[in-house]
Amino acid sequence: MKLNRHSLRRMGALTRKEFFQLMRDQSSLLMGIVLPLILILIMGYGMSLDVKNVPTAIVLEDPSPTARQMVNFTEGSAYFSPVYVRSMRTAETLLAQHDVDAIIRVPQNFAADVNQGTAKVQVILNGTEATTAMSAQRYIEAAVLTWEAGLSVRSASAGQATTVSRIWFNDANTSAWFFVPGILMLVLTTSGVFLTSVVMAREWERGTFESLFVTPIKIGELILAKVLPYFVVAVFGMILCLIAGNVLYDLPMRGSLILLIGVSMLYLIISLGIGLVISALTKNQFLACQVSLMISFLPSVMLSGFLFDLHSQPLAIQIISQFLPTTYYLQLMKTLFLAGNYWPLIIRNGLILLGFAILFIGLAFRMTRKEME
Amino acid sequence: MRTAVIEAAGISKTFYPKKLPPVAALQDVNLIARTGQLTALIGPDGAGKTTFMRLLCGLMKADAGTLHVVGLDVAERPQAVQDELSYMPQKFGLYEDLTVQENLDLYADLHGITAAQRQERFARLLEMTGLTPFTGRLAGKLSGGMKQKLGLACTLVRSPKLLLLDEPTAGVDPLSRRELWEILQRLVQEEHLSVLVSTAYMEEASLCQDVYVLNRGRMLAAGTPEHLCRLAEGRCFSVLSPASFSLRILQSELLRDPCVTDAVPVGGRVRVITTTPAAVPAILKEHGWKKEPVAPRLEDAFMILLHQDAAQERQAVPGLSRTDGLIVDPLTQPVDIEARDLVRTFGDFVAVRHTSFQVHRGEVFGLLGPNGAGKTTTFRMLCGLLPATSGYLSVAGVNLRKARTQARANIGYVAQKFSLYGSLTVYENLRFFGGIYGLTRRQLERRITAVMEEFQLTEKADYVAERLPGGYKQRLSMAAALLHKPKILFLDEPTSGIDPLARRQFWQQITRLSAQGTTIIITTHFMDEAEYCDRIMIQDKGALLVLGRPDEIREKLHLPGADMNAVFIAIVEQARQKGNEGI
Numbered sequence: 001m002k003l004n005r006h007s008l009r010r011m012g013a014l015t016r017k018e019f020f021q022l023m024r025d026q027s028s029l030l031m032g033i034v035l036p037l038i039l040i041l042i043m044g045y046g047m048s049l050d051v052k053n054v055p056t057a058i059v060l061e062d063p064s065p066t067a068r069q070m071v072n073f074t075e076g077s078a079y080f081s082p083v084y085v086r087s088m089r090t091a092e093t094l095l096a097q098h099d100v101d102a103i104i105r106v107p108q109n110f111a112a113d114v115n116q117g118t119a120k121v122q123v124i125l126n127g128t129e130a131t132t133a134m135s136a137q138r139y140i141e142a143a144v145l146t147w148e149a150g151l152s153v154r155s156a157s158a159g160q161a162t163t164v165s166r167i168w169f170n171d172a173n174t175s176a177w178f179f180v181p182g183i184l185m186l187v188l189t190t191s192g193v194f195l196t197s198v199v200m201a202r203e204w205e206r207g208t209f210e211s212l213f214v215t216p217i218k219i220g221e222l223i224l225a226k227v228l229p230y231f232v233v234a235v236f237g238m239i240l241c242l243i244a245g246n247v248l249y250d251l252p253m254r255g256s257l258i259l260l261i262g263v264s265m266l267y268l269i270i271s272l273g274i275g276l277v278i279s280a281l282t283k284n285q286f287l288a289c290q291v292s293l294m295i296s297f298l299p300s301v302m303l304s305g306f307l308f309d310l311h312s313q314p315l316a317i318q319i320i321s322q323f324l325p326t327t328y329y330l331q332l333m334k335t336l337f338l339a340g341n342y343w344p345l346i347i348r349n350g351l352i353l354l355g356f357a358i359l360f361i362g363l364a365f366r367m368t369r370k371e372m373e
Numbered sequence: 374m375r376t377a378v379i380e381a382a383g384i385s386k387t388f389y390p391k392k393l394p395p396v397a398a399l400q401d402v403n404l405i406a407r408t409g410q411l412t413a414l415i416g417p418d419g420a421g422k423t424t425f426m427r428l429l430c431g432l433m434k435a436d437a438g439t440l441h442v443v444g445l446d447v448a449e450r451p452q453a454v455q456d457e458l459s460y461m462p463q464k465f466g467l468y469e470d471l472t473v474q475e476n477l478d479l480y481a482d483l484h485g486i487t488a489a490q491r492q493e494r495f496a497r498l499l500e501m502t503g504l505t506p507f508t509g510r511l512a513g514k515l516s517g518g519m520k521q522k523l524g525l526a527c528t529l530v531r532s533p534k535l536l537l538l539d540e541p542t543a544g545v546d547p548l549s550r551r552e553l554w555e556i557l558q559r560l561v562q563e564e565h566l567s568v569l570v571s572t573a574y575m576e577e578a579s580l581c582q583d584v585y586v587l588n589r590g591r592m593l594a595a596g597t598p599e600h601l602c603r604l605a606e607g608r609c610f611s612v613l614s615p616a617s618f619s620l621r622i623l624q625s626e627l628l629r630d631p632c633v634t635d636a637v638p639v640g641g642r643v644r645v646i647t648t649t650p651a652a653v654p655a656i657l658k659e660h661g662w663k664k665e666p667v668a669p670r671l672e673d674a675f676m677i678l679l680h681q682d683a684a685q686e687r688q689a690v691p692g693l694s695r696t697d698g699l700i701v702d703p704l705t706q707p708v709d710i711e712a713r714d715l716v717r718t719f720g721d722f723v724a725v726r727h728t729s730f731q732v733h734r735g736e737v738f739g740l741l742g743p744n745g746a747g748k749t750t751t752f753r754m755l756c757g758l759l760p761a762t763s764g765y766l767s768v769a770g771v772n773l774r775k776a777r778t779q780a781r782a783n784i785g786y787v788a789q790k791f792s793l794y795g796s797l798t799v800y801e802n803l804r805f806f807g808g809i810y811g812l813t814r815r816q817l818e819r820r821i822t823a824v825m826e827e828f829q830l831t832e833k834a835d836y837v838a839e840r841l842p843g844g845y846k847q848r849l850s851m852a853a854a855l856l857h858k859p860k861i862l863f864l865d866e867p868t869s870g871i872d873p874l875a876r877r878q879f880w881q882q883i884t885r886l887s888a889q890g891t892t893i894i895i896t897t898h899f900m901d902e903a904e905y906c907d908r909i910m911i912q913d914k915g916a917l918l919v920l921g922r923p924d925e926i927r928e929k930l931h932l933p934g935a936d937m938n939a940v941f942i943a944i945v946e947q948a949r950q951k952g953n954e955g956i
Binding site for chain 1: 427434458463464467469478482483484528
C-alpha cells in the first residue's frame with residue numbers, strides 16, 4: 001500500500017469519523033476504559049482470597065466460663081459474625097438455609113475435658129461455598145490454637161498458630177499483585193477482539209461498507225483507519241490500569257516499563273488481528289460477539305493461567321494453552337511485574353507473540369475484501 | 374468518446390447457499406447504458422437487480438460474461454472502476470450517529486474533493502435535497518425520505534462518470550419519491566450525468582430514456598418506454614364498476630377470466646389487460662358492462678412480460694361462491710373495532726395522537742403512510758401487542774384495555790416478516806400454530822386440510838418453509854393465522870418483497886375472506902393497494918390526515934380518477950398548507 005497524500009487524507013477522514021462515533025456511542029468507551037477500571041477494583045478488592053464476616057452459629061452446650069472464653073475470638077473479629085443458638089438442631093437449620101456458613105459446637109463437659117487434655121470442638125462448614133469454608137476453617141483452627149496456647153504453655157502449638165495466621169493476612173496483597181497483570185491482559189483482549197470485531201461487523205450489517213467500498217478508498221486504508229481509534233482506546237485503558245495497579249495496590253514494577261508497554265502493544269496488535277478476522281468471517285454483530293467470547297475472552301480467562309495456575313491443570317488444557325497467545329503474554333507480564341527483566345523468557349515469548357501478530361494481521365488483510373457475498 | 378457507459382454481455386452469476394439448491398441470480402444478461410441519460414432496470418423483488426448492480430461496481434465477480442464500465446473491465450480493475458463511479462446501495466450506508474454535514478464531509482474526503490469545490494457543491498446539493506436547515510442533525514434522526522436524499526447527496530459529492538442507484542425510492546413516501554426524481558432529472562440535464570437506476574415503480578421507469586426488464590435472473594425485454602408500451606397496444610381497457618358491485622370483487626372476478634391477462638383497480642375503476650384486443654371477459658358479457666379502451670402504460674407491458682415468463686401456469690384462486698355474502702357497503706354492518714381518542718407516547722415522543730375510527734364487519738381497512746407515520750404503532754395497539762397510553766379501544770366487542778387475552782382469541786395476525794419456522798415443513802408449521810391456538814386434534818386436522826386447500830399449499834405440505842418462494846411463505850403465514858377462524862385478520866405489510874403476480878393473488882384471497890365476513894386490517898406502503906380497501910386511513914407524524922373510502926377522498930380533493938400516489942401527495946401538501954410541519 002502506497003502512502004501518498006490522497007491516501008493519508010482518506011485515512012484521516014475515516015479515523016475522524018471513527019472518533020466521532022466512538023465519542024457518541026458511550027458503550028465502546030465504557031468497554032474500553034470504564035470496564036477495565038471496574039475490573040481492577042472488583043478483582044483487587046472483591047476477589048481477594050480473604051474471607052470476612054463469615055456468619056457463624058455458635059452452639060454452647062457447656063455453659064461454663066471456659067467454654068465461653070474459648071469462642072470469644074469470634075466477638076469483635078472482622079472475620080466472623082457470631083450467632084448464638086441453643087441447640088445443634090437450630091444451628092443445622094440455619095446452615096441448611098444458608099443463614100450461616102459455619103457452626104462451632106462446644107460440647108458438654110468441655111471445661112472438664114480441657115483440664116484432662118481431651119477437649120474437642122466440633123466445626124461444621126458449608127462445603128458448597130468451598131473457598132469460604134476453607135478460609136473459615138483455617139481461621140477457626142488458628143483461633144483455637146491461639147486460645148490453647150494462651151491456656152497451656154506448650155510452645156510448639158503457639159509457634160504453629162502464629163505461622164498459619166501470617167500466611168492468611170498476607171494473602172489479600174498477593175492476590176491483587178497476581179490479578180493486575182491478568183486484568184491488563186483482559187483489557188487488551190476486550191478492546192482488541194471485542195470492540196474491533198463488533199464495530200467492523202456493524203459496518204457490514206448496516207450496509208455502510210457497501211457504500212464505502214465504491215469510493216477510491218483502498219481496503220488497507222479502511223482497515224488501518226478502523227483499528228487505529230481502538231488501538232488508542234486500548235492503550236489508554238492499559239495506562240489507566242497500570243496507574244491504578246500502582247496507586248491502589250503498590251504493584252511492584254521490577255522489570256522495564258518500556259518493555260512492558262512494548263509487549264502489551266504487540267499483544268494488542270494480535271487482538272486487533274483476531275477481531276478483524278472474526279468480523280470478516282461473521283459480518284454480524286451478534287455472531288461476532290459470541291465468537292469473540294468463545295474463542296478469545298473465555299480461553300484468556302480460563303486457560304491462560306490467569307485464574308488457575310497452569311501447572312495444576314490437566315495435560316490437555318496445558319497443551320491447549322500453548323496455542324493461545326494470551327499464555328505467553330501473561331507469562332511475560334508476570335515476569336516483568338514481579339520478577340524483572342529475565343531475558344531468555346522475554347526474547348522467546350516476544351518472538352512467539354510476533355509470530356502470532358504476523359499470522360492474524362496477515363489473515364485479517366487477506367480475508368477482508370471489497371466484496372459483497 | 375464512447376457512447377456506452379456500461380457494456381454487459383452474457384453475464385451469469387450463481388449463488389450456492391448452504392443446504393439449499395443453487396440460485397441462478399443472473400443468466401446471460403446483456404445490457405448497454407448510454408452516456409448522459411437515465412437507464413432503468415426494472416423487475417420484481419428477487420429478479421437479480423441488486424446482484425447486477427454489485428457486479429457493475431466490482432463488489433462481486435461474475436461467473437461468465439464480460440463487463441465494461443466507463444470503458445474499463447470491471448473484473449480486471451475493480452478499484453479503477455470504483456474511483457470513477459458513484460453507487461447508492463439499496464440500504465445506503467449513512468452513519469446514523471454522524472450529522473448530515475459530517476456524512477457529507479466523510480464522502481467528500483474519500484473522493485478527495487478540495488475545500489473550494491466542496492463549498493459550492495455542498496451548497497447546491499443541500500439546496501436541491503432541501504437539507505440545508507438540517508446540516509447539524511444526526512442522520513439517524515432524519516425521516517425515511519430525507520435519509521434517501523442525504524444518501525443521494527453523499528454519492529454525488531462529486532460528479533461521477535456513472536451513477537448507480539439501487540432502488541433509491543423503496544419504502545419512501547410518494548412525495549419524497551417525486552422530489553428525488555426531480556433531483557435526478559435535473560442532474561442529468563445540467564451535468565449530463567449517466568445514471569442506471571433500478572426500481573420497482575413503473576411510473577419512475579417511464580421517466581427514463583431506456584428500460585431493461587429483468588425477471589428471475591433473465592432479461593425479458595429492453596427498449597424505450599414507448600417501445601415497450603407497444604406490447605400492450607390495444608389490449609388495455611378500463612371498466613367502471615357499477616354501484617351494486619364492489620370494485621375489489623369485480624377485479625377479482627375479472628382476474629379469474631381466461632381471456633384476462635391482468636386486472637387491477639386504479640382510480641376507482643378496474644384496469645384490464647385482455648389476451649387479445651377483441652376478447653370480452655364473461656362477466657362483462659353477462660352484465661352487459663362496457664370496457665373502454667385506454668392508452669397502455671409501462672406497467673401494462675411489464676405485467677404482460679411477467680405473465681409470459683411465469684414458470685408455472687397461474688394457479689386459480691377459488692372463486693366466490695354464491696353463498697358468500699357480497700357486501701357492497703360494509704358500513705351497514707356491525708362495528709368490529711372501535712378506537713376513540715387513541716394516544717400512544719414513547720417518552721416525550723408522540724407516536725400516535727388522538728386517533729378515532731371504527732372498522733365494520735367484513736370491511737377491508739387499510740392503514741397507509743410512509744415509514745415512521747405511526748401506522749405500525751396503531752396496528753400493534755389494535756392487535757393488543759402494545760397497550761395504548763390513553764383512549765378507548767375495543768376489538769370484536771372486547772375492551773382491549775381490560776381483556777387483552779380474550780380479544781386475541783378473535784384475531785389472526787400475520788407479521789411483517791412472516792413469523793414461520795424455517796426448518797419446519799408447511800404441515801408442521803400449521804400443526805404448531807394450531808396447537809398454540811388450542812385446537813383439538815380433530816379440529817386441527819380438519820382445519821389444516823381446509824386452509825391448505827384454500828391457499829394451494831396441499832402440494833407443498835412436506836416442503837421446508839425456508840425453501841418456499843416468497844409468495845408461498847406469505848400464503849402459509851396467512852393460512853396459519855386463519856386456523857382458528859378469527860373474526861378479524863391483521864396483516865402487517867404482507868405484500869412487501871412479493872412479486873406483482875403473487876400480489877394480485879394475495880388480494881384475491883383477501884377479497885374472498887372479506888366476502889365471507891372476515892374483517893381485515895392491513896398496512897401497506899404501496900399506495901396503489903389502497904384501491905382494494907373499502908376505507909383507508911392515512912397517517913403522518915402520528916396524526917390522522919384522512920379517513921374514508923378512496924372515492925370519497927378523491928372527491929374531497931377534487932381529483933376524480935387520480936391514482937393513490939397523487940392523492941397522497943395532495944393530502945400531504947394540503948396538510949402543509951394548513952400550517953402543519955409536513956413531512
